[in-house]
Amino acid sequence: MSHAVPRVEIRAAQQLKSLMRDYFLDLDAAACDADRRVAWCTSVGPCEILVAFGFATYFPENHGALLGAKRLSHQLIPYAVSAGYCAESCSYMNSDIGAALRGVSPLQDAYGIAGPPRPDLLVYSTNQCREVQDWWNFFGRRHDAPVLGICPPTHLGEITPAHVRFVRGELQALIERIEAHFGEKLDRDRLAEVVARSSAASTLWRRVLDTARARPAPISFWDGLIHMAPVILMRGSPAAVAYYETLLAEMQQRVRDRVGAVPHERFRVYWEGMPVWPRLRDLSDKCLELGVAVAASTYCNSWAFEDYSGGDPLEWMARASIAIFINRDEPTKQAFLLEMVRRFDLDGLIFHNARTCPNNTNSRFGMTQRLREDHGLAVLSVDGDLSDQRFFSTAQTMTNLEAFVEQLEVRRRPASSAVSQEVAG
Ligand code: SF4
Numbered sequence: 001m002s003h004a005v006p007r008v009e010i011r012a013a014q015q016l017k018s019l020m021r022d023y024f025l026d027l028d029a030a031a032c033d034a035d036r037r038v039a040w041c042t043s044v045g046p047c048e049i050l051v052a053f054g055f056a057t058y059f060p061e062n063h064g065a066l067l068g069a070k071r072l073s074h075q076l077i078p079y080a081v082s083a084g085y086c087a088e089s090c091s092y093m094n095s096d097i098g099a100a101l102r103g104v105s106p107l108q109d110a111y112g113i114a115g116p117p118r119p120d121l122l123v124y125s126t127n128q129c130r131e132v133q134d135w136w137n138f139f140g141r142r143h144d145a146p147v148l149g150i151c152p153p154t155h156l157g158e159i160t161p162a163h164v165r166f167v168r169g170e171l172q173a174l175i176e177r178i179e180a181h182f183g184e185k186l187d188r189d190r191l192a193e194v195v196a197r198s199s200a201a202s203t204l205w206r207r208v209l210d211t212a213r214a215r216p217a218p219i220s221f222w223d224g225l226i227h228m229a230p231v232i233l234m235r236g237s238p239a240a241v242a243y244y245e246t247l248l249a250e251m252q253q254r255v256r257d258r259v260g261a262v263p264h265e266r267f268r269v270y271w272e273g274m275p276v277w278p279r280l281r282d283l284s285d286k287c288l289e290l291g292v293a294v295a296a297s298t299y300c301n302s303w304a305f306e307d308y309s310g311g312d313p314l315e316w317m318a319r320a321s322i323a324i325f326i327n328r329d330e331p332t333k334q335a336f337l338l339e340m341v342r343r344f345d346l347d348g349l350i351f352h353n354a355r356t357c358p359n360n361t362n363s364r365f366g367m368t369q370r371l372r373e374d375h376g377l378a379v380l381s382v383d384g385d386l387s388d389q390r391f392f393s394t395a396q397t398m399t400n401l402e403a404f405v406e407q408l409e410v411r412r413r414p415a416s417s418a419v420s421q422e423v424a425g
Helices: 012-032 046-052 061-068 075-081 091-102 104-112 131-143 161-182 188-213 221-227 229-233 238-257 277-290 313-323 331-345 369-374 395-413 414-425
Strands: 038-041 057-060 120-124 149-150 267-272 292-297 349-355 377-382
Touching: 012 057, 012 104, 012 229, 012 238, 012 349, 038 046, 038 061, 046 057, 046 120, 046 188, 046 313, 061 075, 061 091, 061 104, 061 131, 061 277, 075 091, 091 131, 091 188, 120 131, 120 161, 120 292, 149 161, 161 277, 161 313, 188 229, 188 292, 188 313, 221 229, 221 277, 221 313, 221 395, 229 238, 229 292, 238 292, 267 331, 277 292, 277 395, 331 369, 349 369, 369 377, 377 395
Parallel strands: 038 057, 038 120, 120 149, 267 292, 267 349, 349 377
Antiparallel strands: none
16 A cells, blocks of 8 residues: 655745746747747757747747646547657657647646747757657648758767867858848847856756755655756746756755655665656655655756856857767766766666657667666666657556665665575575
8 A cells, every 4th residue: 555655845836837837928929929939949959049039939849748747648649640640759749749730738728828839930959859850840831930950960979079060060050041031130149148048047957956966865856857847948048047046045955954855765766768747746656655766867967058158159059969968879878877876876777768769768778788787786677658658557667666676675785684584584
């Protein structure tokens, strides 16, 4: 029988709610205002350029996640499939396309708006996957809006000056195409200001995540999935910077007061891969019950960019866009995970094999085996998906999590007690 363990709510969540409301209402207003323009952007795309041009920026992946969290995806994906999209392609993309075809959006109930804002421009970066290009092209055709993008080199080990120069050139070409299309010059000083704010929010976000190095961890992966919204949706805005200052202060106070996201923290683990949006509550409740703090994750760290300390803002953007985890080669990813295990003093790792996102799944090419055998780490691999709940078995995963925690318990026990238990057993 499961015991309900009370959560300690994060106070900043109230501020986040009104920030999100303001953001979506402003987007809706921008789409209805003849003097304003809306640009759609990928979540780790070049949004600073769009903000500096004065576009209101919208991120369809967030809508895909919302559709998953509201457990609507599995009903909407078949509409995308009937429009020719494979059922096993990205479930963010398929549910977002399905939602548009059906005229459905969680934004209707949440904010009383019709749905995503109509785009004047769609901009992507394939630094995360090629799916975004096809996804954006669907909506570009639907709204008769231009689709522009950059295609950085992928699966990088070392990042060389040549890589950065190449991507910088792509960003420069993107700016020139936007200028030509809309007949407006980009204000380069404004771009530097936006990049500085973007970096400031990102740095504060990284510091928030780093507070989870404390025992008990004041914030978990499950909280991070909610509180990371501004660093994606409002990157480059003063509001995002102010929000993370508040959140960081609260987390630092929690560390001083020894308040944990999991009140009786027993084990600390890493979550590798995409979240399982339709089952977040089930998973976080189970972790709470088992005393497991998911203290670090690849996903929440994906928006923790390097600091910008002045200089060429395009160079910072180029470097940030290719340095992200998803864009790196297998040895670099594995080294990053090992470093995270060390920094956050973790007992093990959970890998999520997301059926429709091979791009952000890292359990497919022997990494879990290598971490177990070469590094002696406890690793659990769970099958599921980011949005399509048909690929996720809650019962099976809960059983696997319980077995994993038993394994962590055995590993922690001193060798002599393990032996005596074996003898007694
Ligand atoms: S990275 Fe994965 S989840 Fe994100 S858009 Fe690409 S395929 Fe979809």
